[in-house]
Amino acid sequence: MIKKSITIICILFSFCGFSQEFLTKEIKSDFLETTRNIKIYLPKGYEKDSLTNYPLAVVFDAEYLFDAYVGNAALFAAKDKAPKQIVVGISMEKTRVEDTYFDLNTGNFTKSNVAFYDFVKDEVIFYMETNYRTSPFISLIGEGTSANLVSHYLKENKPFINSYICINPVFSDYIGNQFQSYNLLKFTKEDNTFYFYSNNSTSFSNNKQIKISEFQKGLSTFKPKNFHVINDTIVTASSISAMSEAIPRALTKMFEIYAPITKEEFEKNIKNLSPTDAIAYLENKYVEIEFLFGSNTGLREQDIYAIEKIVIEKENGDQLKEFGKMILKLYPSSPIGDYYMGRYYEAGKQHKKALKYYKVGYGKMDPSDPNADKFYENILRIGGM
Incomplete structure (x- = not known):
């Protein structure tokens, strides 16, 4: 408990120290046929250094996940465990059902899901790459049904996401069949590196634990050199604690090559x-x-x-x-x-x-x-x- 408290304090302190780097922007979306606010974090030194490019992290559920991710990202960068990142958060508090709740009978996307998927792919990421100095390394971070949405980006014929972080995922009952249809072997043809993180937790219901465990077991058989599968299990009584632990655990693996030799x-x-x-x-x-x-x-x-x-x-x-x-x-x-x-x-x-x-x-x-x-x-x- 003491260790966790210290970690939370450090993250909050780091977050407060970087608060001057936050921006809020509006994107008029053709796909959603409305305007959405996004929140942007620019790392310390961004304005002074006109040459450096930064990895881009796109965080769903920004109303509660954005601050937690930024705090960890800033702390990891300060400790030289990860590069500084540009983080963009998409608030979904009022639109989560429309954006991420898939068809329970088939596991397929609804029309609203497709629109949000394309909004992120073709409007949010395009806006960030056009207006900020981003490197080609892109991460998607989602929790619950948003984590399920993150996993769907694996189906792109030409992979453009490097890191898929699925926290406390609410996957479809058809997740196994969906992954088989994504043809993950296509990643082996790319001169790039990819990461897929998902976590199970003792705080989940028995049925959810079994579903995620079976999914992770199946995914662990896929072992191409450039596609790193990180199957995590977090022992805790709280799904909130699982979420807070999952972020630094995912970052540790995702940026393992960046950190000094351990x-x-x-x-x-x-x-x-x-x-x-x-x-x-x-x-x-x-x-x-x-x-x-x-x-x-x-x-x-x-x-x-x-x-x-x-x-x-x-x-x-x-x-x-x-x-x-x-x-x-x-x-x-x-x-x-x-x-x-x-x-x-x-x-x-x-x-x-x-x-x-x-x-x-x-x-x-x-x-x-x-x-x-x-x-x-x-x-x-x-x-x-």
Whole structure:
């Protein structure tokens, strides 16, 4: 209870700190034949940075889900666990039945469902991409019957949604047949990455738990490399608690590749790699971050140090040169790449080249940096030879 309270306090604090970044806009919809208000959150620094693009999150049920999602998104970004996001919320308090309540007898969309589906696809997303600096990575977030609506976007012949987050879903009885008709294998042909999150909960009725469990079991058999299925079960007595827990759990998985290398990631994916493969893994991680999220984070030093031991200790350190080149390519302002290049040439007794890289690296350092003196010792050592 204490941990949950602290989490909620942090989210509320984060939300309040970013309150100046909220906008309200009107969209005149041809599909809905009316005007709808949308709420937009722009991350801190958006106005000052005219070059960066941001992933777009579209949140249904904005009257209660928008603030919760924004709070988590801001907190994850502040902790470097996810890129900053642009979030747009669609309020459905007065229109939820028309927008998302499907035909119970068939599981099919009603005419109103189709109109809302197209409103989001062709008007809301188009408006956001036209007026704001969004990256190609798009998430849809819905709860209850809105989560069922989110899942229907999987049927698009050309997938344009990267992340489908279905919280406390109220799926149709025909959800299994519907998913089979979506031809999920089409995702394997895309040079992209996709995520599908759904949660079960002990707070649900027995029938609902069984339905979601059977659905998740069937979906877990689908395992293409670029389509990540996240079947979650949240142990709680409250559906509200399940909703509040589902958002950060979904974000953790959705932006797993963005976050710095964790101990779990190292043990699972990196530990047993050769130096060449470890270097390639790190380079690919940052190439994918920029491709997916439009974020050029610059190579994190902690990720460099995560594979340093593999490069230095395996194969007699012969890959130090390639390691240095990779760092200079992704993180040119850092002296670390120059250090590894210098170390490689020093080990090979090529002292002039080693001295050159040590000097270049030292020139990139702030004199007040506590490591500057240690770095300069390399220059003195090689210069005295």
